[in-house]
Amino acid sequence: SAVISQKPSRDICQRGTSLTIQCQVDSQVTMMFWYRQQPGQSLTLIATANQGSEATYESGFVIDKFPISRPNLTFSTLTVSNMSPEDSSIYLCSAGGGRGGYGYTFGSGTRLTVV
Amino acid sequence: GIQVEQSPPDLILQEGANSTLRCNFSDSVNNLQWFHQNPWGQLINLFYIPSGTKQNGRLSATTVATERYSLLYISSSQTTDSGVYFCAVDLDSGNTPLVFGKGTRLSVIA
Numbered sequence: 001s002a003v004i005s006q007k008p009s010r011d012i013c014q015r016g017t018s019l020t021i022q023c024q025v026d027s028q029v030t031m032m033f034w035y036r037q038q039p040g041q042s043l044t045l046i047a048t049a050n051q052g053s054e055a056t057y058e059s060g061f062v063i064d065k066f067p068i069s070r071p072n073l074t075f076s077t078l079t080v081s082n083m084s085p086e087d088s089s090i091y092l093c094s095a096g097g098g099r100g101g102y103g104y105t106f107g108s109g110t111r112l113t114v115v
Numbered sequence: 116g117i118q119v120e121q122s123p124p125d126l127i128l129q130e131g132a133n134s135t136l137r138c139n140f141s142d143s144v145n146n147l148q149w150f151h152q153n154p155w156g157q158l159i160n161l162f163y164i165p166s167g168t169k170q171n172g173r174l175s176a177t178t179v180a181t182e183r184y185s186l187l188y189i190s191s192s193q194t195t196d197s198g199v200y201f202c203a204v205d206l207d208s209g210n211t212p213l214v215f216g217k218g219t220r221l222s223v224i225a
Contacts, residue, residue, distance in 0.1 A: 001160075033212040037156070042201065043215045090156045094213065097205065103148045103163035104205075104213055109156045 002027050002096040006107025013083055013114050020079045021110045023093035028073035031097075033104075034066075037090040046091075049076050083114045117142045121202050121216035128192045128223045136187040136219045138202030147178050148213065149187050150201045158201070161187070192223045 003026040013019050023032065031050055035043040047055040047068055055068040069077045080087055090111050096104040118141040128134055140147070149161040162169050162176040164185065169176055173192075178185040189196055199220050203213035 031210055031212075035212075042217045043203075043213075045212050045214075048212060092158065097146065097210070103146055103160060104203075105160060106150075106158040109158070111156055 001102030002029060002105050004093060004095060004105055004107040006093055006110060008110055009108060010111040011113070013112065015084050015114055017083055018079055018081045019083065019112060020077050021091055021093070022077050023075070023095075023107050025074045025095050029095040030073070031095070032070065032076045033094040034068065034076075034078045035092045035094065037092065037109075039089070043092065046078070080112065083112075085114045088112055088114045117144070117204060117206065117214050119202060119204055119214055119216035121200075121219050123219060124217065125220045126222070128221065130192060130194060130223055130225050132192050132223075134189045134192060134221070136189070136200055136202075136221075138185040138187070138216055140183050140185075140202075140204050142183070142206070143180070144204040145207055146205045146213075147185050148203050149176055149185070150203065151196075152199045152201060152218075154198060161200075189221075192221075194223045194225055197221055197223050 005024045034046040037043045045058050046061045047057045049055045049070040051070045067079045090109045092109045093107045120139045122137045151159045164176045164178045166180045173190045175188045199218040201218045203215045205211050205213050
């Protein structure tokens with residue numbers, strides 16, 4: 001199964017600033033997925049990132065706020081822009097699935113606190 | 116879209132007790148996974164189990180795809196089992212994202 005390295009693991013940021021989260025996969029994957037987990041909640045999909053095309057965003061998430069890059073089949077970034085305290089969450093990337101029988105794996109998460 | 120319901124939402128166990136967590140889903144799925152989220156937020160993949168039964172130590176899982184439910188069994192619980200257990204499904208593995216249930220928050224007390 002795919003192994004994903006995600007960084008940073010945590011950060012404390014000032015409101016109005018931006019943070020870029022990186023995910024590196026140890027194998028080539030077609031799709032990568034970005035999730036947000038607000039405190040005490042389940043995971044909510046932000047967007048799907050397909051290499052070579054613009055990311056597809058879920059309802060309630062917009063590209064200006066959460067721009068995503070997918071420059072190749074092993075790497076993706078998510079930027080949280082113009083942050084407010086409401087953006088304080090855990091952000092996770094995911095990849096895998098397919099027919100290998102291992103399912104999806106997740107990065108270790110980025111715990112973001114906006115002050 | 117597909118709905119995933121988990122029960123119970125919260126569970127408190129004495130160390131050594133057994134428990135069963137349930138996951139119901141509203142449509143046929145290609146994949147079902149159980150995860151444990153530890154206190155640091157990391158998601159640990161417990162089982163990839165679209166159908167059938169699997170066991171890993173004190174944990175086992177069963178998915179009955181035709182009846183659209185899955186069960187996670189925890190035997191002889193330990194305090195380190197505490198955390199949130201998530202069930203997640205997808206319709207087309209590799210091409211569609213996992214859809215998560217709301218989770219079961221488990222607290223194991225000594």
